[in-house]
Amino acid sequence: MRPRIVVVPPSAETGKIAQELAPAGFETTLITRENGQFAAALSEANYIICYPSVKLDAAFYQMAPRLRLVQLLTAGYDDVDLAAARRVGVPVANNGGANAISVSEHALMLMLTVARRVIWQHASVSAGRWRGNGPSPRMYELFGKTLGIVGLGTIGKKVARLAQTFRMRVEYYDIARLSEDAEDGLGVRFRLLNELLANADVVSLHVPLNESTRGMIGEGELARMKPSAILINTSRGPVIDAAALYQALSAGKLFGAGLDVFDPEPPRPDDPLLRLDNVVLTAHFAGPTSSRAFAMPSTTCSGSSAVSGRYGSSRSYKICCSRAETRLTRPRNPVPRRRRPARGRDPLPDQTRRRLVCRCARHRRPQWLVAP
Numbered sequence: 001m002r003p004r005i006v007v008v009p010p011s012a013e014t015g016k017i018a019q020e021l022a023p024a025g026f027e028t029t030l031i032t033r034e035n036g037q038f039a040a041a042l043s044e045a046n047y048i049i050c051y052p053s054v055k056l057d058a059a060f061y062q063m064a065p066r067l068r069l070v071q072l073l074t075a076g077y078d079d080v081d082l083a084a085a086r087r088v089g090v091p092v093a094n095n096g097g098a099n100a101i102s103v104s105e106h107a108l109m110l111m112l113t114v115a116r117r118v119i120w121q122h123a124s125v126s127a128g129r130w131r132g133n134g135p136s137p138r139m140y141e142l143f144g145k146t147l148g149i150v151g152l153g154t155i156g157k158k159v160a161r162l163a164q165t166f167r168m169r170v171e172y173y174d175i176a177r178l179s180e181d182a183e184d185g186l187g188v189r190f191r192l193l194n195e196l197l198a199n200a201d202v203v204s205l206h207v208p209l210n211e212s213t214r215g216m217i218g219e220g221e222l223a224r225m226k227p228s229a230i231l232i233n234t235s236r237g238p239v240i241d242a243a244a245l246y247q248a249l250s251a252g253k254l255f256g257a258g259l260d261v262f263d264p265e266p267p268r269p270d271d272p273l274l275r276l277d278n279v280v281l282t283a284h285f286a287g288p289t290s291s292r293a294f295a296m297p298s299t300t301c302s303g304s305s306a307v308s309g310r311y312g313s314s315r316s317y318k319i320c321c322s323r324a325e326t327r328l329t330r331p332r333n334p335v336p337r338r339r340r341p342a343r344g345r346d347p348l349p350d351q352t353r354r355r356l357v358c359r360c361a362r363h364r365r366p367q368w369l370v371a372p
Helices: 012-021 038-044 058-063 082-088 100-115 118-126 154-164 180-186 193-199 219-224 242-250 290-308
Strands: 004-007 027-030 047-050 069-072 092-094 146-150 169-173 188-190 202-205 230-233 256-259 279-281 324-329 353-358
Touching: 004 012, 004 038, 012 027, 038 058, 058 082, 100 118, 100 154, 100 202, 100 230, 100 256, 100 279, 146 154, 146 193, 154 169, 154 180, 169 193, 180 188, 193 219, 219 242, 242 256
Parallel strands: 004 027, 004 047, 047 069, 069 092, 092 324, 146 169, 146 202, 169 188, 202 230, 230 256, 256 279
Antiparallel strands: 324 353
């Protein structure tokens, strides 16, 4: 019997793309949680592709005794019960990097929108006030400013590169510091978090939500920032203490903020941040674009193929840990095997390799979960 992939798509478009990209030799089933067939489909599923909105708890794994992989469509995994996955030995792979381009562009858009008071300008012109019929508000250029990136992962690195096109100086804070050569290559400099907050004209958050990052930007951290500073959050809402942020913005202790994420989501109608004129708000839309609608199912389907052993080897896979991300890797400079160093190179230089890359604290370096 062919292995079965169960896809719980967020939209009909994503489901159609997932079916088209499903690897040969698999049976692909599209299902929704509302149609009453979810439990029946899980009982036969070998792989599931879904958003973390599907409740992945102990009861879920009991309904899916044949499950070999949970593949998330998103990079975020904060709503996933990883302990339950570890107990049953089922790896959970996130989709790191699938929406990195769109999120990084969105972060730059928020920086520009806040710095140039675009919302105020639009409201004034559309209401017939041209330039507001009064003194113009302060506005800033990004040129020559210092950007502080908190969390230099896939998205953080892309934000750094985009910011450098505006001639911004880029500093970063991350629990895993880059080597000096890597910092030079990317054009960034490491700072401790408190140093970064005090130096930066713009602070952009790109961290996962976990116990160490929940509330990491609170009253004390906001107090260290410049009164002219801008705070951007495209990561997760609970990373910022919303009450402390409101106090800082309403008191003029920050120039402004651009928020794509909230706690909770959607925000409550009486959330005081919604009433501030120095805040730009978007509805957790940094990731979804038409381009990403194709890329996200594409990389998730490769995860199922990798675990099944259809790329590289049919040997059984090794569970390195219960959280990994699928990545598509290609050798940078393919050359004949006899001229390639034996160590540190892809064994198949002329082919694309699909691998599961572990990103947990124990395994910061890429780990093969599928035998090469």
